[in-house]
Amino acid sequence: MPSNLPKGFSHRFLKLFHILEAILLVAITLATIAAMISEFVHVYVNREIKLTDILLMFIYLEVLAMVQQFITHGKIPVRYPIYIAIMAIARYITLGMKELDGIFVVWLSLAAFILAAATLIIRIGHHYWPYEIVTDPNKNQPED
Numbered sequence: 001m002p003s004n005l006p007k008g009f010s011h012r013f014l015k016l017f018h019i020l021e022a023i024l025l026v027a028i029t030l031a032t033i034a035a036m037i038s039e040f041v042h043v044y045v046n047r048e049i050k051l052t053d054i055l056l057m058f059i060y061l062e063v064l065a066m067v068q069q070f071i072t073h074g075k076i077p078v079r080y081p082i083y084i085a086i087m088a089i090a091r092y093i094t095l096g097m098k099e100l101d102g103i104f105v106v107w108l109s110l111a112a113f114i115l116a117a118a119t120l121i122i123r124i125g126h127h128y129w130p131y132e133i134v135t136d137p138n139k140n141q142p143e144d
Helices: 007-046 051-073 079-095 102-128
Strands: none
Touching: 007 051, 051 079, 079 102
16 A cells, blocks of 8 residues: 655655664674674683573574575565574573473473474465565666
8 A cells, every 4th residue: 555645755764764774683683693702602611512502592593594584585584583482482491491390391392382383384384375476666766
């Protein structure tokens, strides 16, 4: 649906929005890299690699993959945040295995299973009903 706003305002707003988006993507990338470096330093200082450290690094890797997908395609597939959620649940269970109530671990495991099943359903759906590629008629217009 086209906007009812004046074209000049919309154009300036979108330019400002894209600049803000780029700044935030750079900030997210730098923060994630800083967190990864911090984790590597933590592992090096302690001279011990735990499963929780590896899972945390996978979470950081998924965040970087989300940024890469957004920069490359302009959108983030819904499965990336689901992967992060599954890793976070696995890390949470691993970190608190001794302190967590048994039924709570079962609920967390069920949540991870539901997320994994959702990912599978999404992947099957994309295979059988792929998105139609919509071309933007405004792409070939010169910028002001």
